[in-house]
Amino acid sequence: TAPDPDGSDVSGRCPPDCDYADDSEERDEALAEATGTTNLVQIKAKLEKIFEQTSVNPALVYAFFVPADAVSPNLDGSLVKENKLKTKADKATTQWEFKGDRLIDFLNAEDRFFNPNEALDDDDVLELVMVTAKGKVVRYRLANATRSKVMAEARKFVRGVTNVRSGTTYIKPAQYLYDVFLRPLEADLEKENIKNISFIMDDGLRSLPIAALHDGEKFVVEKYSVGLMPSFSLTNVSEYVEPSNNLLLAMGASEFPDQIDLPAASLEARLIANEIWQNGGGDALLNQRFTVKELIEARSRKPYGIIHLATHGDFRSGATGESYIQFKNERVAFNDLQRLQLGNPPIELLVLSACRTAFGDRDAELGFAGLALASGAKSVIGSIWSVDDAGTMGLMTGLYEALQINPTKAQALQQAQIALLHGEVRQEGAQLITQKGAILLPPEYAQLGLSDLSHPYYWSGFTIVGNPW
Structure with missing residues (x-):
């Protein structure tokens, strides 16, 4: 021994x-x-x-x-x-x-x-x-x-x-x-x-x-x-900011010209900004306003610390230009993320609620693990695989509730994941039952028959990259 x-x-x-x-x-x-x-x-x-x-x-x-x-x-x-x-x-x-x-x-x-x-x-x-x-x-x-x-x-x-x-x-x-x-x-x-x-x-x-x-x-x-973390030395571990002290901007769109639609994405972004965050103290830019230009202009007016993007993100094999985050009217390639100016000054948290990464693929994993570094954000929460809108909304509503009462971003994500695992968040017909009440889902979700969101598929793919605190 x-x-x-x-x-x-x-x-x-x-x-x-x-x-x-x-x-x-x-x-x-x-x-x-x-x-x-x-x-x-x-x-x-x-x-x-x-x-x-x-x-x-x-x-x-x-x-x-x-x-x-x-x-x-x-x-x-x-x-x-x-x-x-x-x-x-x-x-x-x-x-x-x-x-x-x-x-x-x-x-x-x-x-x-x-x-x-x-x-x-x-x-x-x-x-x-x-x-x-x-x-x-x-x-x-x-x-x-x-x-x-x-x-x-x-x-x-x-x-x-x-x-x-x-x-x-x-x-x-x-x-x-x-x-x-x-x-x-x-x-x-x-x-x-x-x-x-x-x-x-x-x-x-x-x-x-x-x-x-x-x-x-x-x-x-x-x-x-x-x-x-990609590495400790590549992670922004500058001054700690309590998550609840951040201003929030939520953006998203339900329809995209060349992508699968995300029917609940606009609802997700609006709900987070107008109801969950600090009793409706967040801001939302939706659908036609979900553009890079609007994001940059909004940050010039207010020092948002948390940016939520209810949209597609894809991390693929090949050159970093093949990986991207989808805005309403364009894709922003991974190697062009500095265009978003999220590092000037650095935001505390970027949340991508509908991204996916090819498991085991070097290029794809480099993109996902390097998200915080490439975007300039201190931390990024993203999904490793695509999760249906209802499951994503369940986790995201829990995440933003938890960010207001937990001292670290990682702990908030943990609590949101546990809520799905333990059945505290679930779907009942056209309603999503959360710890704070019921949310009416788009009509198409009532037909899916989903109810139990406890399987790891719904919660374990969401990961925090970069500074977890």
Whole structure:
């Protein structure tokens, strides 16, 4: 059994064939000082500040595939071969050897985000690194969690959660993925009372709906608020703003010339702005006014902190120009998002309620995970797959109610997802039943016969990207 740094037993914390490496804050900081690097110190300081401001205890989890025979540099510059663990009883502690540039690469991660490896080795194994507000840094390498195995289970999982008719077929792969991404960290997460986890993921994993992973009893969303970062250094973590202190602008259209219509989109935007947000204190620009020009002019008049777009967004394979956000009269390509001027000054949150991303596709995932960076927004909430209008409206109404009473954006999304999961939001005929009352839906939705919105298809695809706080 690997001893915890404080001397406690950590039996059961690491699955078979998993290497455990403990933390040493003093050595981390000494190394940072010696190399002129303050990345780790800055990360710890920011996480600690967020905890002070929100009372929500955050952690970062890096999940990358590494060569199975990789070695890690020790403090004296020597290389230490990783221990291969055969059984739980065969665990061994490898004092924190994940140092120097290798650690810096993980903590920045932007090079791997912008310049992914062209050749992917199916035999690479999963490595987890977690950083917490208390300065704890731990690493696990899972020798049996190869890229081919993890990606195969991830594909099964995504097929299950995106198909309501598949019932609970997603549960088995959801439990496997929980076992590799979170089970090794459980003891540390519980010990430090972590409530929010930001994942920085490798190629192919950035559109994984982490919220729907399952520990055998609960979904992840019932335990933690979770989100995605391209890297910490590419994330705008400037001054914290309480979500309820933002002005809101909601935009959308129900009909598009070359796209599938979204019958409830205008209703969604109008409802959020005129009824839910601060007792009707939001503004709405709908249908013919849903243009880039109107957005820019509106922001010049008021410092909106939250922009809601009830529209199509598509993140595709190929050049970034193929991915886009749809406005009424035009598509704005991913590589042209700066036209929206959302970073001048940066808005706190951009919400895209009807976007989709090709799972496992590098280009598509780069677009989705890079949304906050490309748009200039601090945070983006978007859907990984298209969800029908009624389900989307149910989650979005809950999101904006929760944003007014929760200290972080990720926590608000978590509460909105839980409301669908637990049946607190559901469809009854032509009405959407929410925690605040009933909403009359467009007539065509009464014929769909939908009622139960608890399946992960309806809620787990919505993800926060960028700054989750």
